[in-house]
Amino acid sequence: MNFNLKANISSTPFNIPEGVYLAGYGHRDKPNIGTHDALHTKAVTISNGEKTIMIISNDLLGVNEEIVKRVVNGIKEGFDILEENIFICATHTHAAPDIFDWEFDKRYSQMDLNKEAKEIIINTIIENGLKSTKDLKPVQLAFGQSKGEGIASNRIDKNALVDNLVSGIFLIGEDNLPLCTMVNYACHPTVLGAENLYISRDYPGVTQSLVEDHFGKDSICMFMNGACGNQSTRFTRRSQDFHEVERIGEILFESVLKAYDNRIAIEDSTISVVKEYFQFPRKQLPSREEAEAYYQTMTEKLNMAKRNLGIAPEELRGIITKHQGAGITLELLEVLDDLNLNAPIQLVRLGNLVFVGVPVELFNDYGFLIKEKSKFPNTIIVGYTNGMLGYVYTPQSYEVGDYEAWSSPFHINTGEKLVEKVINLMEEL
Numbered sequence: 393m394n395f396n397l398k399a400n401i402s403s404t405p406f407n408i409p410e411g412v413y414l415a416g417y418g419h420r421d422k423p424n425i426g427t428h429d430a431l432h433t434k435a436v437t438i439s440n441g442e443k444t445i446m447i448i449s450n451d452l453l454g455v456n457e458e459i460v461k462r463v464v465n466g467i468k469e470g471f472d473i474l475e476e477n478i479f480i481c482a483t484h485t486h487a488a489p490d491i492f493d494w495e496f497d498k499r500y501s502q503m504d505l506n507k508e509a510k511e512i513i514i515n516t517i518i519e520n521g522l523k524s525t526k527d528l529k530p531v532q533l534a535f536g537q538s539k540g541e542g543i544a545s546n547r548i549d550k551n552a553l554v555d556n557l558v559s560g561i562f563l564i565g566e567d568n569l570p571l572c573t574m575v576n577y578a579c580h581p582t583v584l585g586a587e588n589l590y591i592s593r594d595y596p597g598v599t600q601s602l603v604e605d606h607f608g609k610d611s612i613c614m615f616m617n618g619a620c621g622n623q624s625t626r627f628t629r630r631s632q633d634f635h636e637v638e639r640i641g642e643i644l645f646e647s648v649l650k651a652y653d654n655r656i657a658i659e660d661s662t663i664s665v666v667k668e669y670f671q672f673p674r675k676q677l678p679s680r681e682e683a684e685a686y687y688q689t690m691t692e693k694l695n696m697a698k699r700n701l702g703i704a705p706e707e708l709r710g711i712i713t714k715h716q717g718a719g720i721t722l723e724l725l726e727v728l729d730d731l732n733l734n735a736p737i738q739l740v741r742l743g744n745l746v747f748v749g750v751p752v753e754l755f756n757d758y759g760f761l762i763k764e765k766s767k768f769p770n771t772i773i774v775g776y777t778n779g780m781l782g783y784v785y786t787p788q789s790y791e792v793g794d795y796e797a798w799s800s801p802f803h804i805n806t807g808e809k810l811v812e813k814v815i816n817l818m819e820e821l
Contacts, residue, residue: 397661401434401614420586433517454780456779458492463517473525479738489509491509533745543628543644559577560574561573561576569608575596578620660743677721687722748762750777
């Protein structure tokens with residue numbers, strides 16, 4: 393084996409107290425009542441002797457510009473690394489603290505206990521990141537893929553195309569076992585619904601724990617979500633409890649093992665990074681009269697659906713989210729012009745792999761396009777990187793009134809502009 397890289401990885405749980413409100417569901421109005429499984433921050437530092445990168449994944453709904461800047465500055469104070477070489481993403485669990493004003497909702501993120509949790513989270517990410525810079529060990533890079541059947545579906549149309557590719561990025565140590573396993577899969581971690589009041593990593597947490605148990609105590613697994621804007625377990629889950637979290641997580645775990653069996657060593661030890669701000673195009677909103685009329689229509693549909701005792705839970709959930717999207721459009725009429733939609737796109741090349749970090753919830757349509765147009769044989773889309781500005785949706789999604797499209801601050805053509813930008817940035821790697 394050619395150990396042409398050095399790396400180390402670290403993992404630390406967040407110590408989140410009871411009483412902190414959770415993010416992810418706007419109509420959840422009660423604080424957490426305990427921790428089912430601890431949220432973690434995980435960092436891997438990788439060096440080829442000339443360049444060093446740090447990849448950080450956090451069991452959070454997302455990160456915002458303030459959190460990223462504070463983490464980067466804290467890490468740079470303790471370790472000599474370029475700002476653009478620190479890659480920070482979130483798994484998007486909907487059972488983590490509300491620590492920034494997502495969907496323009498400030499009810500909970502500004503509460504004292506939530507602000508305290510935010511400080512705990514930021515400090516823990518910094519400390520854990522610095523821990524990963526110590527005692528780098530020789531590793532070989534390997535990459536494998538498999539299919540994760542029965543996990544994600546298109547959450548808007550269960551018959552639409554789904555990206556079920558499971559990618560495993562493995563840093564294999566001299567003991568011939570993975571020091572680090574990075575799992576990339578595109579699926580909202582929303583097995584647990586708004587009724588859940590326990591802190592949890594959702595299904596990615598189960599997968600990570602099983603991978604770590606399988607490969608041994610010195611092995612750490614981190615999860616990186618993909619282009620999952622329109623992918624979730626809405627049509628595949630059998631319930632919304634922790635038994636189902638286990639079932640879904642175990643399916644993904646088995647797929648990770650298949651990806652490991654399919655792995656191919658990557659001899660190329662090139663490391664390069666490009667991080668550039670992109671002005672996301674601003675949406676052209678409907679008039680207030682049109683927005684109010686649509687909201688009224690969706691309110692009537694929702695009331696009718698609630699009276700239908702035979703309606704399937706997933707169908708009701710779709711109507712609820714469309715109603716929420718119509719409501720957020722009314723809020724956008726007030727705040728859209730003041731939103732900062734200038735955010736970084738970050739590409740990290742590791743051998744013949746490229747991580748494409750985007751600060752949005754990207755529809756799988758555009759994930760497929762980026763992979764298709766990429767000059768790299770192995771392209772990993774990582775959502776919720778350096779921010780969580782909103783959904784990048786398709787024109788068709790807006791036309792039928794989907795929640796994702798109507799809640800987004802972005803213009804209807806943002807997807808094609810973003811794909812073009814990413815492909816152009818690849819030329820700089």
